[in-house]
Amino acid sequence: MSEHVRPRSRIQQKNRQIILDAALREFAARGFAGTTIDQISEAARLSKPNVLYYFASKEAIYSQLLETLLDLWLAPLHIMDPAGEPKEQILAYMHSKLALSRDFPQESRLFANEILQGAPRLEAILGGLRALVEEKAAVIAQWMEEGRIARVDPHHLIISIWALTQHYADFEIQIARFSAPIARLSTKRAPF
Amino acid sequence: MSEHVRPRSRIQQKNRQIILDAALREFAARGFAGTTIDQISEAARLSKPNVLYYFASKEAIYSQLLETLLDLWLAPLHIMDPAGEPKEQILAYMHSKLALSRDFPQESRLFANEILQGAPRLEAILGGLRALVEEKAAVIAQWMEEGRIARVDPHHLIISIWALTQHYADFEIQIARFSAPIARLSTKRAPF
Amino acid sequence: MSEHVRPRSRIQQKNRQIILDAALREFAARGFAGTTIDQISEAARLSKPNVLYYFASKEAIYSQLLETLLDLWLAPLHIMDPAGEPKEQILAYMHSKLALSRDFPQESRLFANEILQGAPRLEAILGGLRALVEEKAAVIAQWMEEGRIARVDPHHLIISIWALTQHYADFEIQIARFSAPIARLSTKRAPF
Amino acid sequence: MSEHVRPRSRIQQKNRQIILDAALREFAARGFAGTTIDQISEAARLSKPNVLYYFASKEAIYSQLLETLLDLWLAPLHIMDPAGEPKEQILAYMHSKLALSRDFPQESRLFANEILQGAPRLEAILGGLRALVEEKAAVIAQWMEEGRIARVDPHHLIISIWALTQHYADFEIQIARFSAPIARLSTKRAPF
DNA sequence: TATGAATGAGTTTTCATTCAT
DNA sequence: GATGAATGAAAACTCATTCAT
Numbered sequence: 001m002s003e004h005v006r007p008r009s010r011i012q013q014k015n016r017q018i019i020l021d022a023a024l025r026e027f028a029a030r031g032f033a034g035t036t037i038d039q040i041s042e043a044a045r046l047s048k049p050n051v052l053y054y055f056a057s058k059e060a061i062y063s064q065l066l067e068t069l070l071d072l073w074l075a076p077l078h079i080m081d082p083a084g085e086p087k088e089q090i091l092a093y094m095h096s097k098l099a100l101s102r103d104f105p106q107e108s109r110l111f112a113n114e115i116l117q118g119a120p121r122l123e124a125i126l127g128g129l130r131a132l133v134e135e136k137a138a139v140i141a142q143w144m145e146e147g148r149i150a151r152v153d154p155h156h157l158i159i160s161i162w163a164l165t166q167h168y169a170d171f172e173i174q175i176a177r178f179s180a181p182i183a184r185l186s187t188k189r190a191p192f
Numbered sequence: 193m194s195e196h197v198r199p200r201s202r203i204q205q206k207n208r209q210i211i212l213d214a215a216l217r218e219f220a221a222r223g224f225a226g227t228t229i230d231q232i233s234e235a236a237r238l239s240k241p242n243v244l245y246y247f248a249s250k251e252a253i254y255s256q257l258l259e260t261l262l263d264l265w266l267a268p269l270h271i272m273d274p275a276g277e278p279k280e281q282i283l284a285y286m287h288s289k290l291a292l293s294r295d296f297p298q299e300s301r302l303f304a305n306e307i308l309q310g311a312p313r314l315e316a317i318l319g320g321l322r323a324l325v326e327e328k329a330a331v332i333a334q335w336m337e338e339g340r341i342a343r344v345d346p347h348h349l350i351i352s353i354w355a356l357t358q359h360y361a362d363f364e365i366q367i368a369r370f371s372a373p374i375a376r377l378s379t380k381r382a383p384f
Numbered sequence: 385m386s387e388h389v390r391p392r393s394r395i396q397q398k399n400r401q402i403i404l405d406a407a408l409r410e411f412a413a414r415g416f417a418g419t420t421i422d423q424i425s426e427a428a429r430l431s432k433p434n435v436l437y438y439f440a441s442k443e444a445i446y447s448q449l450l451e452t453l454l455d456l457w458l459a460p461l462h463i464m465d466p467a468g469e470p471k472e473q474i475l476a477y478m479h480s481k482l483a484l485s486r487d488f489p490q491e492s493r494l495f496a497n498e499i500l501q502g503a504p505r506l507e508a509i510l511g512g513l514r515a516l517v518e519e520k521a522a523v524i525a526q527w528m529e530e531g532r533i534a535r536v537d538p539h540h541l542i543i544s545i546w547a548l549t550q551h552y553a554d555f556e557i558q559i560a561r562f563s564a565p566i567a568r569l570s571t572k573r574a575p576f
Numbered sequence: 577m578s579e580h581v582r583p584r585s586r587i588q589q590k591n592r593q594i595i596l597d598a599a600l601r602e603f604a605a606r607g608f609a610g611t612t613i614d615q616i617s618e619a620a621r622l623s624k625p626n627v628l629y630y631f632a633s634k635e636a637i638y639s640q641l642l643e644t645l646l647d648l649w650l651a652p653l654h655i656m657d658p659a660g661e662p663k664e665q666i667l668a669y670m671h672s673k674l675a676l677s678r679d680f681p682q683e684s685r686l687f688a689n690e691i692l693q694g695a696p697r698l699e700a701i702l703g704g705l706r707a708l709v710e711e712k713a714a715v716i717a718q719w720m721e722e723g724r725i726a727r728v729d730p731h732h733l734i735i736s737i738w739a740l741t742q743h744y745a746d747f748e749i750q751i752a753r754f755s756a757p758i759a760r761l762s763t764k765r766a767p768f
Numbered sequence: 769t770a771t772g773a774a775t776g777a778g779t780t781t782t783c784a785t786t787c788a789t
Numbered sequence: 790g791a792t793g794a795a796t797g798a799a800a801a802c803t804c805a806t807t808c809a810t
Binding site: 418501 | 610694740
């Protein structure tokens with residue numbers, strides 16, 4: 001990832017970050033195609049050419065964002081410990097993922113947007129994602145082998161949790177619209 | 193909105209439908225901003241001015257699509273019968289919603305896209321949605337009052353099911369990418 | 385070349401030609417990079433988007449121009465008849481080429497410009513050129529074999545004539561500048 | 577123009593030369609408009625502002641280049657000696673000019689490029705050129721008067737040689753393309 | 769001297785929409 | 790109804806040049 005990044009000056013670092021922050025807000029709000037460099041540059045309070053001085057193109061900003069975001073987004077999966085108690089571990093993953101979606105709704109939305117478009121710019125990066133998921137699916141499968149949890153498709157389980165948790169952020173507005181009083185996320189137990 | 197629809201000729205009807213079908217494919221694939229009228233007209237095999245003869249603008253096509261789609265999308269909620277067995281009814285809703293997401297992935301994606309952008313064009317329409325959700329939330333709340341199902345936030349429950357089921361279609365690619373062999377959707381029971 | 389060109393309307397044909405004519409003037413005067421679409425559209429008295437309605441890009445206009453021009457530019461070589469008298473044939477080629485450079489100075493300049501830049505967009509097209517040159521070089525070589533003309537490198541001969549004749553057009557200004565009274569092109573005989 | 581050149585430090589001199597060398601390569605390859613300061617500064621391995629520290633503008637670099645180049649380019653004409661044998665003198669000029677075009681192909685191309693564009697920046701400088709040409713044309717005319725060489729337009733003769741020789745460099749690529757095995761330049765004798 | 773940072777003024781291109789037939 | 794032609798407005802860059810240090 002950071003194999004050979006040439007050093008950047010203080011101000012370089014700072015402005016790049018300002019741009020990425022602004023771009024995240026804008027891309028998360030209106031997607032890649034719906035966002036203009038003008039909007040980003042205005043949000044970053046930099047001139048448009050200056051934004052393009054730091055990033056070669058709109059695509060470059062977006063890709064950089066995705067790449068940066070991916071590490072963060074995979075983090076919760078790392079939590080699951082094969083040596084731990086299955087139920088505990090899975091709940092830990094869920095909580096972690098929930099917290100992530102709750103705390104980083106924009107990142108979540110950016111990711112959701114990209115996936116919805118068919119992940120045109122995420123192809124390469126997703127390879128690493130798959131490996132990690134397979135690893136954790138194997139852990140779950142092992143638990144099933146040992147009879148420690150009921151048998152379901154491990155991938156299914158991971159994805160269900162992913163989907164459920166991510167949705168709280170991605171579909172924030174949708175949710176807000178038809179359920180004013182959502183108190184706190186509680187995963188205490190299934191309703192039946 | 194559609195209070196006073198002037199009558200349309202056979203060919204009118206047909207071409208409008210062709211355009212909407214084409215637009216659904218395109219919008220679902222790349223969102224509103226990412227789709228051009230050119231792409232729609234090409235997909236519809238009609239000339240661009242002709243597309244705009246049937247619909248006043250790109251927005252008009254999109255809005256029409258959303259409006260048409262909404263009825264379909266709310267349908268599963270209607271299934272829940274207050275007089276029925278709660279568990280049965282809820283599972284019926286889930287199955288119905290799952291089937292919908294599975295059978296209409298493009299519609300699902302269109303909807304997801306719109307929601308992700310903050311539903312800028314869905315404001316008006318969503319009023320009806322909320323009413324229906326409230327109605328069904330009340331049904332679930334009633335079941336809880338009667339001690340027939342465990343207590344959780346009813347809105348939560350509805351949304352969780354919505355989110356979980358919709359995700360199978362919306363995030364089709366994401367899912368396909370890290371779990372090649374997803375057999376069949378099975379909601380038999382929780383893993384633990 | 386014209387294997388499968390879709391038919392164009394009258395006005396299409398006309399405007400395409402107007403654009404190509406204008407572009408020839410502009411490109412010949414200032415080269416590819418030195419010419420803007422604005423200049424072309426102004427010279428063609430068409431709006432800029434309209435120019436791009438007929439040609440996909442500035443490159444497309446330029447390439448079309450080169451391709452169209454090439455046939456014209458190769459024509460003189462066709463003149464050389466293997467069965468004729470060598471000296472006569474070669475002089476015929478020279479006269480033909482001279483006339484071409486004289487009568488089509490802009491085309492000549494366009495071509496010269498492209499070649500000077502290293503023919504970046506002529507690669508493919510030049511294949512055909514080489515074949516024709518080889519054919520005529522063979523004719524000349526044959527004449528040499530038969531002892532009908534002195535031995536020199538046939539390619540050399542062709543190129544020398546090409547260069548000499550083309551220069552009268554390409555370097556028109558240069559020539560005009562230091563020799564006011566160039567009477568008429570006369571290739572009567574060598575000065576010594 | 578260069579009446580009052582302020583003294584430059586060693587490093588000044590050196591960097592100016594580095595820039596001019598780089599600029600020559602770039603301008604010769606893609607012409608004035610087709611070349612960016614970025615390309616020049618990269619080729620010179622200097623920062624862009626530093627390049628503009630040594631030369632006021634892109635134009636300034638280019639003009640300086642032309643001016644420097646002109647002396648070199650006129651040199652061959654000086655060779656022709658009115659007192660010498662006409663044929664010998666003319667051949668000496670040809671050889672000299674040929675050698676120049678062969679040995680300085682980039683300079684040759686730069687000049688050709690400028691001339692092709694109508695010599696917009698060479699106006700002033702060309703005055704001197706004309707004078708020299710006139711002088712040598714007079715020499716040739718004198719030879720004709722004396723019956724020492726056949727009568728042709730002297731300007732013509734000079735230009736023909738100029739054109740023919742320069743072309744070997746300017747149109748290097750064109751030539752290379754349709755005559756792979758050009759051995760050596762031989763001006764031994766006319767083919768007929 | 770030297771250069772990272774910044775930008776105004778273009779330049780190419782895109783695209784929703786309109787015109788004319 | 791249908792479509793080829795046309796365009797204004799915007800969007801994504803590009804680039805010579807300047808600023809600040």
